[in-house]
Amino acid sequence: MTDVLTPEQRKYNMSRIRGKNTSPEIKLRKLLFANGIRGYRVHYNLLGKPDIVFTKKKIVIFVDGCYWHRCPICFREPETRKEFWIKKIESNVERDKKINKQLHNEGWLVIRFWEHEVKKESEKVIKQIMKKLL
Numbered sequence: 001m002t003d004v005l006t007p008e009q010r011k012y013n014m015s016r017i018r019g020k021n022t023s024p025e026i027k028l029r030k031l032l033f034a035n036g037i038r039g040y041r042v043h044y045n046l047l048g049k050p051d052i053v054f055t056k057k058k059i060v061i062f063v064d065g066c067y068w069h070r071c072p073i074c075f076r077e078p079e080t081r082k083e084f085w086i087k088k089i090e091s092n093v094e095r096d097k098k099i100n101k102q103l104h105n106e107g108w109l110v111i112r113f114w115e116h117e118v119k120k121e122s123e124k125v126i127k128q129i130m131k132k133l134l
């Protein structure tokens, strides 16, 4: 059988197999910890399964995979089974919007970061979170 997955797709499949604790999420948790930020929950049962939830402050944080959520900077169209993957990615993006709206309506402040921001611009990410927590 030929291998038809791009590296991103393979990584996604692997992360689904491993379940939670994918790497940008862990990186973000380490960042929070290193900056003395506590009092958040992970795997908190809330719409959209946010990566980090500050229950008292009513703040949720998502880390969106650049490929699966169509990051404007990193996203490249898939080379194989294009229609299939694009459709999937577009439905992710639509779902993100609905989740944002719904959580907002329920009084949550929703913060989303791109995977590449958590990986490469961690200082900016932490600053943004700290500002919201004050």
Ligand SMILES: [Zn+2]
Residues within 6 Å of the ligand: 066, 071, 072, 073, 074, 075, 114, 115, 116, 117
């Ligand atoms: Zn990106």
